[in-house]
Amino acid sequence: MLDSLDFSNTESVVRINSVSSGLMEEDLQTVLQARNPPTTLMLPKVDSTQELDLFADVLYTTVQSNVHLKNYKPNLISMIESARGLLDLDDVLERGVELSDNDGPFTLEAVTFGSDDFCADIGATRTTEGDELLYARQKIIVSAKAYQLQVIDMVHIDYKNLESLKLVAEKAAEMGFTGKQVIHPSQIAVVQSAFTPSEAKIRWATELTQAFHEHQKSGKGAFTFRGSMIDMPLLLQAKNITNLYEMIDNKKEGPK
Numbered sequence: 182m183l184d185s186l187d188f189s190n191t192e193s194v195v196r197i198n199s200v201s202s203g204l205m206e207e208d209l210q211t212v213l214q215a216r217n218p219p220t221t222l223m224l225p226k227v228d229s230t231q232e233l234d235l236f237a238d239v240l241y242t243t244v245q246s247n248v249h250l251k252n253y254k255p256n257l258i259s260m261i262e263s264a265r266g267l268l269d270l271d272d273v274l275e276r277g278v279e280l281s282d283n284d285g286p287f288t289l290e291a292v293t294f295g296s297d298d299f300c301a302d303i304g305a306t307r308t309t310e311g312d313e314l315l316y317a318r319q320k321i322i323v324s325a326k327a328y329q330l331q332v333i334d335m336v337h338i339d340y341k342n343l344e345s346l347k348l349v350a351e352k353a354a355e356m357g358f359t360g361k362q363v364i365h366p367s368q369i370a371v372v373q374s375a376f377t378p379s380e381a382k383i384r385w386a387t388e389l390t391q392a393f394h395e396h397q398k399s400g401k402g403a404f405t406f407r408g409s410m411i412d413m414p415l416l417l418q419a420k421n422i423t424n425l426y427e428m429i430d431n432k433k434e435g436p437k
Contacts, residue, residue, distance in 0.1 A: 183215035194258065195219040199226035206239045213243050213250060221256040222287065225295060228266045230276040233259070241286040257287040258333070262295030263302040267317055274328045292325040293362065294318060296335030309339050311349065322357040334358040340365045350375035359425075377429060378422045386422035389415075 183193060195212050198204035212219065224236055244250045259277060261267055277289035296314055297307060305313040325332035334353040337346045350361050350372050361372045389406050393416055396404045404411045
């Protein structure tokens with residue numbers, strides 16, 4: 182299927198089975214037979230650095246044994262789905278970044294929260310609002326951002342209710358998530374809209390950044406914009422907005 186589909190400027194992501202399932206190695210060998218291998222692999226239920234190391238070893242061996250995979254280094258999305266995985270998250274991400282930076286077989290790009298399995302693991306009741314998962318979600322955001330990784334929020338289980346999806350997706354964006362999983366095509370547009378900066382936000386961020394650069398040239402101390410004092414955290418928020426908009430715009434245009 183990977184060889185028969187045209188993904189255009191969209192990333193192809195394949196979720197393989199977890200290390201603990203015993204099926205990870207067979208999955209990798211099957212998926213990487215494709216002449217057009219996926220740009221990104223998703224590894225679920227990552228509970229420890231040992232599991233990440235084993236995955237890295239199998240991926241490296243598989244790539245080295247296939248001539249058509251020369252220079253192949255996929256992105257990796259790690260999934261957190263258990264209490265143990267959450268407790269060991271910082272160690273896992275540190276190891277993932279270390280492997281990425283030291284000629285490892287993948288580049289760790291993002292962390293995803295598997296909420297339903299996490300609820301089952303801790304004995305929580307999954308609700309539409311997701312209050313029972315607030316701590317876990319905040320912890321994952323902080324850990325991922327500490328390593329400059331993208332962080333993808335949980336699925337919205339009430340998939341037919343697009344209005345409630347809009348509310349929780351917008352809240353997730355406000356919390357610091359950079360994306361949200363979807364389980365039905367009807368959810369895509371709603372989620373994309375929630376994580377795309379509005380025209381008003383883009384205009385505010387662009388004008389603030391421009392005003393800051395002009396202020397820097399003047400050599401003056403205090404800086405105000407639209408009647409408010411501006412500090413570095415607010416400037417960084419503006420830069421985050423413009424960077425996100427540019428990234429989205431580049432994806433729409435496709436490769437040059």
